[in-house]
Amino acid sequence: MSVLDVLKSPASRVLAPMDCTPEIIDLPAPDRVLIPLEYPGKILFRPLVQVGDEVVCNQVIGRSDRNNFIHASISGKVVEMRTMWAARSFHVPAVVIEKSDAPPLSGDELLRQCDIDPRSPTRLDLLRAAGVISPWTTPGRDDSEADLGDYPDIEQIVIKGMNQEPTICSFRLLLRTRSGEVQQALRRLSEIAPQARILLAVCKADAQWAGDTFSGLADVAPLSNNFRDRIERKYVRRLTGVKVPNKASYRSGGIAVISVEQLLDMYDALEGLPCIRKTITISSGKEFTPVTVRTALGTSIGDLLASQGLVVEDGDRVIMGGPMAGTAQFTLETPLSKFQAGIHVLKAKDIIADVNLICVNCGRCTQACSSNLQVHLIGRCVEFDQLAEATTYYPGACIECGLCAFVCPAHRPLVQMVKMAANYRG
Numbered sequence: 043m044s045v046l047d048v049l050k051s052p053a054s055r056v057l058a059p060m061d062c063t064p065e066i067i068d069l070p071a072p073d074r075v076l077i078p079l080e081y082p083g084k085i086l087f088r089p090l091v092q093v094g095d096e097v098v099c100n101q102v103i104g105r106s107d108r109n110n111f112i113h114a115s116i117s118g119k120v121v122e123m124r125t126m127w128a129a130r131s132f133h134v135p136a137v138v139i140e141k142s143d144a145p146p147l148s149g150d151e152l153l154r155q156c157d158i159d160p161r162s163p164t165r166l167d168l169l170r171a172a173g174v175i176s177p178w179t180t181p182g183r184d185d186s187e188a189d190l191g192d193y194p195d196i197e198q199i200v201i202k203g204m205n206q207e208p209t210i211c212s213f214r215l216l217l218r219t220r221s222g223e224v225q226q227a228l229r230r231l232s233e234i235a236p237q238a239r240i241l242l243a244v245c246k247a248d249a250q251w252a253g254d255t256f257s258g259l260a261d262v263a264p265l266s267n268n269f270r271d272r273i274e275r276k277y278v279r280r281l282t283g284v285k286v287p288n289k290a291s292y293r294s295g296g297i298a299v300i301s302v303e304q305l306l307d308m309y310d311a312l313e314g315l316p317c318i319r320k321t322i323t324i325s326s327g328k329e330f331t332p333v334t335v336r337t338a339l340g341t342s343i344g345d346l347l348a349s350q351g352l353v354v355e356d357g358d359r360v361i362m363g364g365p366m367a368g369t370a371q372f373t374l375e376t377p378l379s380k381f382q383a384g385i386h387v388l389k390a391k392d393i394i395a396d397v398n399l400i401c402v403n404c405g406r407c408t409q410a411c412s413s414n415l416q417v418h419l420i421g422r423c424v425e426f427d428q429l430a431e432a433t434t435y436y437p438g439a440c441i442e443c444g445l446c447a448f449v450c451p452a453h454r455p456l457v458q459m460v461k462m463a464a465n466y467r468g
């Protein structure tokens with residue numbers, strides 16, 4: 043059987059995007075939030091509060107070296123400052139706030155907290171004060187705070203109007219339910235970057251509607267239901283015609299890639315509203331109807347699942363992200379941060395018992411690989427602790443699409459193995 047046969051097999055139906063629930067449910071803020079002060083490999087915020095401080099919603103609680111800010115997503119008291127497990131399995135510092143009824147901070151007060159004159163803020167001031175890290179200010183593949191240096195001007199902007207993971211529909215729902223604001227935001231975007239061509243990537247099912255709704259504001263690019271067609275790195279290359287190496291940032295190719303949620307966050311920021319809430323799709327097995335909610339940043343996974351009556355039982359796995367490229371979580375305390383769009387609970391009965399079997403050299407992983415890597419060789423090297431050897435097969439070019447692990451008959455954790463090799467520093 044060829045890889046194509048595998049991808050066409052009934053099992054591959056999980057790779058088609060899931061049907062959307064028709065609306066986004068606004069959840070009340072939880073009693074307690076954990077706000078991470080570090081986005082590993084991205085930004086480190088210095089805390090501006092200490093244990094015992096009373097804070098109000100929208101208040102700045104951390105500042106980075108380049109004057110990006112992070113905010114309290116609820117009013118309350120800082121009860122702890124400690125480390126916690128972030129979604130991608132890093133241990134990072136965090137501020138723990140317990141809720142009070144104090145009113146939120148106003149927009150002008152927020153700007154003053156950021157040392158910005160509210161009478162004449164620049165667009166960049168407003169974005170930074172709101173905690174929105176725009177692609178104009180961050181060149182890195184992971185939104186790091188590196189110096190912009192010699193990066194070229196942005197000539198093309200790709201807006202993600204659908205999620206890569208088949209179980210997540212937050213971007214698609216935002217596009218549909220806030221289409222009026224998206225139109226306004228696209229107009230603002232054209233003012234900010236008048237030279238740039240704006241492309242809006244949407245699900246095939248939304249093509250006609252999006253073409254009519256965003257006519258004259260963006261070039262609508264429908265993507266098929268085939269998972270390969272929705273792999274971000276691949277379709278950005280296809281739509282823009284620019285070959286940015288997998289390890290490089292889009293910005294180095296004159297491209298900015300943002301989700302429709304980031305576009306709306308930018309629009310809100312320019313209106314003086316800080317980014318303190320996040321939209322996320324919660325999914326599980328067949329018995330659970332997926333739901334997309336919007337809630338305060340810092341809400342724990344446990345609170346999010348409980349809000350939908352989802353109970354995590356012995357043997358279940360909670361994955362931040364989706365089943366293709368998500369990360370299994372160590373604890374339900376891990377909070378929602380700005381970079382997550384989905385939580386998937388894999389029930390114990392749906393987990394394949396025989397995992398990490400011996401590689402049978404079938405080559406499917408390598409044939410399926412979106413980056414043309416020798417995945418089986420990297421996996422073998424990692425398995426036998428030959429990490430230096432593994433790095434010679436360019437694991438850093440992996441775009442974490444998850445296809446290799448999906449097609450592997452031995453159910454080997456290939457994405458994790460490749461990531462381990464990519465992160466090896468000798």
Ligand code: SF4
Binds near residue numbers: 411413446
């Ligand atoms: S996740 Fe697997 S298939 Fe996808 S790019 Fe990385 S190694 Fe290749």
Ligand code: SF4
Binds near residue numbers: 404406449
């Ligand atoms: S790692 Fe899996 S898919 Fe790749 S060659 Fe080995 S058994 Fe086949």
